[in-house]
Amino acid sequence: MRNRLGIAAILIGLALAAVLWISGDRGREFRPSEENRDRQSLAVEKVQEVPVRAHGLEADIPHVRVNLRDARNDRALEDGTVCIAQDGPFAPSDCYPANSSGEVLIMAPRIALQFRIWGSAPGYVAASMPDAPASAISELPKEGIDIDLRLHQAKNLVNGVVVDASGGPIAGARIELLLSSERQNLCLSDENGRFSCAASDSSTSATLHVTAEGYSDTVQLVAFPVGDLRLSLFAESSLSGIVTDEAGNPVPDANVASKISVVQSRPWPQDTTSDSHGRFRLANLRPGDYQLIASAPHYSAEEEPLRVSVGYAEHRDDLVLRMKKGRLVRIFIGGEEGIRVRASR
Known part of the structure; x- marks a missing residue:
């Protein structure tokens, strides 16, 4: 009998300890740590x-x-x-x-x-x-x-001016300075289009990404020390349209991504999200050939992206990206023959 009472006391003690541990752990979930x-x-x-x-x-x-x-x-x-x-x-x-x-x-x-x-x-x-x-x-x-x-204060400076196609200054242009694909500085051009961006003293080169409202962006590589730069921006092009399902109903909150052809030398894609009516707009584009593809939860895109061209300062608004109900699942299978892709809906 005494042994049974002892075992029962031990079990009760363990249960209480478990409850205290769980409650303490839950308490920590809602309290920020000291760090x-x-x-x-x-x-x-x-x-x-x-x-x-x-x-x-x-x-x-x-x-x-x-x-x-x-x-x-x-x-x-x-x-x-x-x-x-x-x-x-x-x-x-x-x-x-x-x-x-x-x-x-x-x-x-x-x-x-x-x-x-x-x-x-x-x-x-x-x-x-x-x-x-x-x-x-x-x-x-x-x-x-x-x-x-x-x-x-810094020694490595990038100074210059941002102008439009006619040579006029662009005020409020954003100059992003990148080192090894990581942003290190963000600068703004003044009312005369002038800017001055600094990099760390150990930097030997940098990438400048320049954007302004109503203009297509540009990218330029620089090596330090660098002289006074003149960066030209040109009027933007844009691609607009609607994302629909198979029945023609709009698909809201779809991600629309663009990929420019390699020959256009654009190193990154652009994307946007469709509104509540399925409408989308990709702005600040350069002239060139683009591939558009849409993605959204519970939908799958067409097998091939939509290929479209846009000219200088051209604004297209007639594009339709169609999606299908259901999700495309890709399974990657490795083997001696390499990687194969099996797709199913």
């Missing part, structure tokens, strides 16, 4: 609220306030620029000039998740928050974001 809390307090200095995850691909926050300062003497950088950009090379960005106090205040921005805030100024290496691509912001504070970005 994450410290990181958040450093990156978002004036925000006390625990950040909340936004729903969907975009979210609204009250404001983003950034102060640009010289890291050596704490001087305000009044000629600086602040950009909010999705992470990754060639990703979209919105850029804003700083005021006379080196401050940029953006009210109620609509921000795509997985973004970084960049600060730059002529003669300075850019700084970002967070400072590494792997830690892009995906949780948004309830009260907004208030940060100081401190910039260090």
